[in-house]
Amino acid sequence: MTGNRARPHRLLLVGGLFLLAPLVGEYLFGNIAITELPFVLVLASLYGGGAVLIREVARRTGRGWPTMLLLALAYGLFEEGPVDQMLWNPHYGGIKDFGLSYAGTYVEWLGTSVQLLQDVVSLHTVWSICVPIALVEAFDRGRPRPWLGRTGLIIVASVFVLGSLFLAVAQIDADGFVASAAQYAGTSAVILTLVVAVFVVDRRPLPRLDATAPSPWLVGAFSFVAAGLVVARQYLPESVSAWLVATGWFVLVAFAGALVLRWSRSRGWGGQHRLALAGGALLTYAWLGFQQARYLDVSRTTALIGNAVFGIGAVGLLILAARRQRSEGAQPVADQPDVTPPGRDAGSPSPPAL
Template identity: 30%
Template sequence: MNPQPPTATRPRPGTSRVAHHRLRAAWALVLLTTLCAELTFTAVAVPSTWVLLPLLLVMYGAGVLLVRELVVRAGTGWPGLVVLGVAYQVAEDGLGLQALNSPDMYGAADWGLRSLGVNWSYWESQIGVHLVLSVLLPVMIADLLFPALRGRSYLRTGGLVVTGALAVVGVLGLRAVVSATEDPGYHTPWGWTVGYLVLIALLGWVALRVLPRRRSPVGVRQDRQAPRPGVVGFVSMYLTMAFLTTLLPLGLGSDLLFGDAMSPQFRLVAAAMTAIPFGWVVLRWRSAANWSHSHRMWLIGGVLVSHTVFMMPASLVSAAIGLVTLGLELVLVRALGRHIRGRETAPAPLGAG
């Protein structure tokens, strides 16, 4: 008889189940980031966006999954996500779409301040949109869906390498497909291309090298109270709409809200004065003793609803698509809330300590 292999070489019980759980979480994040970033936003006003779904899944999904995995491995938490999320946005809009510099792409040069060959209003708007809707919100939802994997890697080293390669392919795909179609023949000046690469590297160094040494855990403040969940939802909905309408025309049309009543320079300042306090107040709420999953649901719902409504004035078709999208968003957010409540009230399995 052949001797049995040593115990140490046998797969541990439940190893395949854990690997499957991690794979499900990774795919969930890939789908969530594409859904939040484009399918409930740009696709409302531009339904043809669905044609690009395979490319979007690679670019958004692999890109944000890579960001999340690098941050988890470095242990930088939400600050690392913010910094590396900005790097991700620069790679997408600066290197891929080339929309940060193009004078013709999307008409972005006409939306606000353009100086030194850069569409500054568009850049600021996309930092907010992609940081929140492409990175932070999908990661938050994935953490709620897979709480056991919060702060843990979804991928092994090989999977991380493949994800990184796909993220690069996604950026190149944007340049070869979207940029070449929307603004054929345009190429970002080499000086700005090098500048974006340096900025991405610098942000990556800060997120993965500097922040891990300075991170301090966010503790719960017993003397601090968050408002009711409905108030959280209203504030997130209002401030999201205020940020978007300050920098972008409703439905990505031709006219900005309030027209010439605000100068392009003031719009940049006003948008920052909306976004930064919003981030600050969410941080305060998160540390409140009564902050709950219900608050998180309303926060997520407020942002999603607002950014979909923003696209609906584009046309009657967009309004109809937007209404359907809003209904689906509310159904999914409510389903997520029920799933979380059911998980919290489920009896512990027999033998659980």
């Protein structure tokens, strides 16, 4: 494929990721009703802009998923901290008892709850950023590579900044809550540390293990179960200690992370496995959305119709992505992008227009 023919395809991938991030992060999750679908364009400036920037930074600097995970974590803290202040607002979204639902693990010096931080880290790192990126990358051809040139990056970054400012002001206007300067400063310091850590992490790939990667079906099943355990806290009896549940979250994340790291260093690990990880998490949100329907400010029928539409769409997208991965062949593709000179897009004879 020539560079000129590749550009429209890459722009479609950018547009797909830009819209998919809020669709997965909010609508599939069941947090916003289908009647508010036009609002996705506003949310895309934050969710989609963040996902595209994270993906482009990682691929243009020769890095892969460890970088995207760190930046996704920083994004989650940015969205729920400086942008909408959910980390600190005890009546977030006009919910009178919002803070009380997390009071069991509130830490005074943090100014927030450990379980709330865990929810922010889980939901945004995994579902708002990493799952959409993995799904859209499954439709790319060959090795991971940048999709945008400098002009495109500037446009997306500008949309992200302006969208973040707009949503931050709208949230303050809606809730009338403004966090303290210390809360802003502390969270901003953590976000900056995560961003700096990206460029400190060694870019050299870890050595391969003398082992064979499991079947993508097994990887997907593990992802589905692990993701289900992450979101299952709300279904536990109130008699269960909040700190015990919070500790269990740390254990689960550590175990899952270590296992996936080991699998990713094994022979045969490739795009189908990464898609399976994303697919298991995606399907978790699909069933969770139906549970969330009772909280939406629309009729139960309307909420369930929306859940069905977004759920079927998610399953259909996952099937298409899996077929695309199989059509690319059985050979695993390393999770290392093509490193191109600054200002030039991979595979293009000249810098792309966008």
